[in-house]
Amino acid sequence: MRIKLExxxxxxxxxxxxxxxxxxxxxxxxxxxxxxxxxxxxxMLRIIAGLLExxxxxxxxxxxxxxxxxxxxxxxGMVFQNYALFPHMDISENIxxxxxxxxxxxxxxRKRVEEALSLVGLDGYEKRMPSELSGGEQQRVALARAIxxxxxxxxxxxxxxxxxxxxxxxxxxxxRSIQRELGITTIYVTHDRDEAMxxxxxxxxxxxxxxxxxxEPEEIYRRPVNPFVARxxxxxxxxxxxxxxxxxxxxxxxxxxxxxxxGYLFFRPGDCTISDDGMDEGIxxxxxxxxxxxxxxxxxxxxxxxxxxxxxKESLARKYDxxxxxxxxxxxDTDAIILLKP
Ligand code: ATP
Numbered sequence: 001m002r003i004k005l006e007x008x009x010x011x012x013x014x015x016x017x018x019x020x021x022x023x024x025x026x027x028x029x030x031x032x033x034x035x036x037x038x039x040x041x042x043x044m045l046r047i048i049a050g051l052l053e054x055x056x057x058x059x060x061x062x063x064x065x066x067x068x069x070x071x072x073x074x075x076x077g078m079v080f081q082n083y084a085l086f087p088h089m090d091i092s093e094n095i096x097x098x099x100x101x102x103x104x105x106x107x108x109x110r111k112r113v114e115e116a117l118s119l120v121g122l123d124g125y126e127k128r129m130p131s132e133l134s135g136g137e138q139q140r141v142a143l144a145r146a147i148x149x150x151x152x153x154x155x156x157x158x159x160x161x162x163x164x165x166x167x168x169x170x171x172x173x174x175x176r177s178i179q180r181e182l183g184i185t186t187i188y189v190t191h192d193r194d195e196a197m198x199x200x201x202x203x204x205x206x207x208x209x210x211x212x213x214x215x216e217p218e219e220i221y222r223r224p225v226n227p228f229v230a231r232x233x234x235x236x237x238x239x240x241x242x243x244x245x246x247x248x249x250x251x252x253x254x255x256x257x258x259x260x261x262x263g264y265l266f267f268r269p270g271d272c273t274i275s276d277d278g279m280d281e282g283i284x285x286x287x288x289x290x291x292x293x294x295x296x297x298x299x300x301x302x303x304x305x306x307x308x309x310x311x312x313k314e315s316l317a318r319k320y321d322x323x324x325x326x327x328x329x330x331x332x333d334t335d336a337i338i339l340l341k342p
Contacts, residue, residue: 035206077146
């Protein structure tokens with residue numbers, strides 16, 4: 001089922017939460033809505049679920065305009081941050097809840113509960129109570145409950161944020177494979193860029209109620225359209241430059257832009273390498289600091305008034321005797337550099 005949002009706006013009193021969001025989610029795809037706290041992610045999800053009305057704009061599921069349709073008629077499954085299982089019902093009652101509300105017969109409910117539990121890897125958990133489950137298991141049950149009534153659309157609002165780091169990673173892989181297996185159109189809300197990079201077919205970056213950019217994870221990471229997206233998706237180098245007559249003339253080369261005045265050269269730390277001794281290529285910089293993180297050498301260097309971050313193989317720390325104050329030469333992959341408007 002395709003989802004289409006057309007110029008959705010929503011204010012809370014004076015506070016604009018969404019300012020004209022237009023977005024399409026393709027059939028069977030998992031789209032992540034990524035953005036900082038307060039950018040409007042939850043508001044957007046609640047509007048799609050029908051739990052909240054937009055002030056203006058329209059929502060389509062496939063060809064059908066569902067803007068005025070109540071939530072129970074939208075065939076949407078939802079999973080929230082805080083498990084939200086019914087504490088006094090056992091697991092099978094929790095998962096069968098939506099089907100009972102719909103008046104499905106007992107045999108069908110039992111079959112669907114069993115299938116959903118099996119899909120989330122919790123076969124045989126029917127008679128347990130929510131309080132007897134770990135956080136990760138509870139969130140699996142919440143997912144089973146959302147998919148048991150066979151919704152057309154799955155909405156997940158930061159479903160893993162209450163779990164510890166290791167569990168978050170393994171559960172997001174499970175969510176991804178379950179989503180694939182069902183082929184269900186899914187919107188996944190998070191403020192965690194690694195999660196977004198890992199789980200999504202496409203990412204929509206939201207900031208202060210506006211859609212900044214949408215695209216495949218790698219495209220957004222490599223070719224952000226502005227400094228906000230550049231920084232939000234990962235470590236970013238943003239070097240101040242001036243654009244005159246449509247060109248920024250810099251020590252790294254000349255870059256064409258469709259604007260005038262102040263701008264930034266953007267590249268990732270991985271686009272920067274230490275030049276080998278004896279080679280003339282590259283710019284001379286001074287090491288400010290270095291550290292090893294996840295097996296990578298992260299170096300911050302000073303170039304004029306600018307700071308540049310680079311990531312290198314950890315073994316190079318010894319080879320080049322990297323320490324604060326040391327002068328080294330670095331090279332930047334010019335193909336990776338893009339000129340951004342402030
Ligand atoms: P988080 O990641 O912190 O959950 P979010 O991106 O989901 O944030 P929303 O919950 O959609 O953001 O909120 C968007 C904006 O609307 C915020 O500025 C928030 O303070 C405001 N807001 C949300 N709900 C209400 C409400 N019921 N009344 C007034 N303002 C609200």
